[in-house]
Amino acid sequence: MLAQESYAQQASSGSEAATAKPRKLSRKERKELARRATLESAKQQAQPLSEKDREISESFFVDGVKYLLLEDYNKALERLLKAYALNPSNAAINYKIAETNLLSGNYKDATNFANAAVKLDPKNAYYYLLLAQIYTNQKQFDQATKVYTSLIQDVPNSGYYLFNLADLYMAQGKLNEALATFDQAEKQFGPIDEVSFKKQQIYLKQNNLDKALKEGETLISTNPEEIRYVIAQAELYASNNRLPDAIRVAQQALKQDPDNPQARMILADVYRQQGNTPESEKQIKQAFESPALDIDDKVRILVDYIRQLPNPKLEQTALDLAAITTRMHPKEAKAYAVAGDIQTITEHKKDARDTYLKAIHLDNSKFQLWQQVVLIDAELSQTDSLLRHSERALELFPNQASLWFYNGVAHLLNKQPAKGVKSLEYGRKLATDNPELLAQFNTQLGDAYHELKDNAKSDAAYEAALAFDANNAQALNNYSYFLSIRGEKLEKAKEMAAKLVKQYPDNDTYLDTYAWVLYKQKDYTGARQSLERALKTSKDATIFEHYGDVLYQLGDQEKALAQWQRAKAIGGASPFVDRKIKEKKLYE
Incomplete structure (x- = not known):
């Protein structure tokens, strides 16, 4: 009856409650309201409750329940305490006051009123449950256990709460008690x-x-x-x-x-x-x-394989499972994505790129997939693919610095340094919070500005890259080589090239760079020694041509001619090599 009245009351008082902002009662306010309720209760206990007072109490109760539903605990508690002052022996009123105090965090009053509700109506299971919840929230598990025990003993048809009691025992680690309670429940319910x-x-x-x-x-x-x-x-x-x-x-x-x-x-x-x-x-x-x-189960298993790769014993199984997954789930982007990861780790790079592109066809919103595609394009030195895929990716992710980096690299490889500079400069602005990537931008810009014959910007870019990492091999090599070609800052160039050779004594490219710096300094003997070390492993036409130039400067024209001829036969030598061979003279 009271519940029905509360909804009726709510309909008439909803606008007032909707405009009020819930506020938690202060400790002083709660104490004063409780004091007034106690005084009113003492007065009422001295005389029977009149019909009028009963109606007023019920009205306050209905109002309080309404505000409780609206989570305005301040007004709810105020109304409920007024109802309590008129009718303190009403179990439902005590129960709702306890519930309101629990929800507003006042466990002490919640406990007192819930205990009162149980005493006033010891056959109502809900009152026990509220009291048990209050004790549980305070981590007073022993008290909560006693409440459940009393509930099961005192309230008819409450055997179902044996399961709650058993769970409470489990939460306390009282495993034997939990087992005994479960056994009791099974005897009752099967x-x-x-x-x-x-x-x-x-x-x-x-x-x-x-x-x-x-x-x-x-x-x-x-x-x-x-x-x-x-x-x-x-x-x-x-x-x-x-x-x-x-x-x-x-x-x-x-x-x-x-x-x-x-x-x-x-x-x-x-x-x-x-x-x-x-x-x-x-x-x-x-x-x-x-x-x-499920596809998600398969992906989890494949990810577990990925964590164990590379491992020759597992690679083929992982590849086979990835292939089955894409075949069984041809419309799932995640199937192709994880398959591409396995193919990448197992060095099936071209297959991996094709698989990633299938994933992108199904879902192009994953930046990581695009990143993997352009990385593989770069590793495979497939310039056209790198340019095409990086431009498609940039349409979707224009704020990703790494995509601008690879787009710029693609333009450089495609002999379009001006376009390369444009992409690299734009990307460099996006990479200010990533010093390592910023250094890579500067290194590539050094190369790009060199191609554009803007030596000042080229040198500045290399200097910026080396300021971050003084051992940046690409910057050290290209910077020193380009300085040697220009015949500028040769001591600085020699210092950088020597540093590289010391770190990588068998790298033919770095040995050639060092040799060419020495050549420009007219240290032909030193250049010859460095080039002969490089030629132990190199088949590069430029190195053979340089070796011929050095031999010519040392007066051995016949051997120089043989090296020039060898460089021409390999392919990729300088435009001067034909003239050198024809006239048997050095041209630079």
């Missing part, structure tokens, strides 16, 4: 699946594997059609190293459902532990072939 699972958890915490397994067998026998219980039992055997039993129960599951992927996953893991790799791979592949194995 076998219950959820109870068996919880009893299994308790037995496992108690290291009582046999009883845990027995509960599992009970679940299977009482639910023979439920394959999930068979699977759970197989997992329990497997996780406790009872491998033959795990195989037996998993095979039992497959007899019920031959395509069950979970059973095959268990078998795959058990066979792997036993060292039976062929059977393990067979089972996991069959599991992946099952439409019942």
